[in-house]
Amino acid sequence: MGKSRLNREDTTAETTNAENPGNSSPTKTQDGEANANPAFSGDAASLAKVLEEIREFRKDTKEQLNDIKSEITSVNQKIAEAEVRIEKVEDRAQNMEQVLNKVQLLDQEGRSRQENLRIYNVPERAEGSTTIDFVEKLLRDTLEIDPATALDIERTHRALAPRPTGDRQDKPRSIIVKFLHYRAKEEILRKAWEKKKVFLNERQIYFDQDYPQAVLQKRKEYAEAKRVLKQKNIRFHTPFPAKLRVFYEDETRLYETAEEATTDMKDRGLPVSVITPKESLAEQLFRTAWETAGGPTRRGTGEEREKNIKERLRTFRRQTTPFS
The missing domain is CATH 1.20.5 (Single alpha-helices involved in coiled-coils or other helix-helix interfaces)
Known part of the structure; x- marks a missing residue:
């Protein structure tokens, strides 16, 4: 009987070991883990x-x-x-x-004004009803032109401005004379300038080129210098378009601007005020060349600049795309 119980315990132990082989040899498992550590x-x-x-x-x-x-x-x-x-x-x-x-x-x-000349200081209404006949008679009488010489006057009229009234009646509008030929106009001016002083009914009249308004404005800037030169009996004349040539005793000077003329005249001891004229077209061109160098710029943000540049590149590509 005791022997039979021992046999059953051995059988149970074997069965348990068969079902759980991992638990059968704990010493071998610990050795395996120890061997895995280097890896x-x-x-x-x-x-x-x-x-x-x-x-x-x-x-x-x-x-x-x-x-x-x-x-x-x-x-x-x-x-x-x-x-x-x-x-x-x-x-x-x-x-x-x-x-x-x-x-x-x-x-x-x-x-377009090369064939024109202007006559200044002719009293208003002196021409009567026919300006062209009045001007032709005036030129022949005052400049002593041969009656056989053809003047070839195409048309004449007063300057296109309101007729002066009140205190300005002593400043009549100029008369513009247009000739058929440039040489005829130049000959009239030559005779008038040679005579120097021309009178109409004891009133001095003046002849000059018919300059554009911008040139007239530049020439008027010399008025202060001319006034002083006349007072000092210094000979001068004003070449085209807006210069001043002055004949001093020791030299002859040609001035390009009224500021240059009045400044030099003041340095010479003449009682003249220095004139600062408006910019000429050449001066405007020079100034506007890099006018924005010190001014504000429209740089914008980075995104705006990038968008701007891309749009310009697209426009450039469209403009430079060759025709197919």
């Missing part, structure tokens, strides 16, 4: 090395990104500067175009 240590070292490489990669990437940002900032700055310079060039081109248009119009107007 685990190697994996950890490799992982640490990979992490270190990742850190270095991130560091290098960050440095490269910083460099890229710096380059982008530099490029944006250069683009902004280029945009400002482009705006200056555009402004310059626009200003030059405006001034050159004025110069061209002034030149065309001057050429």
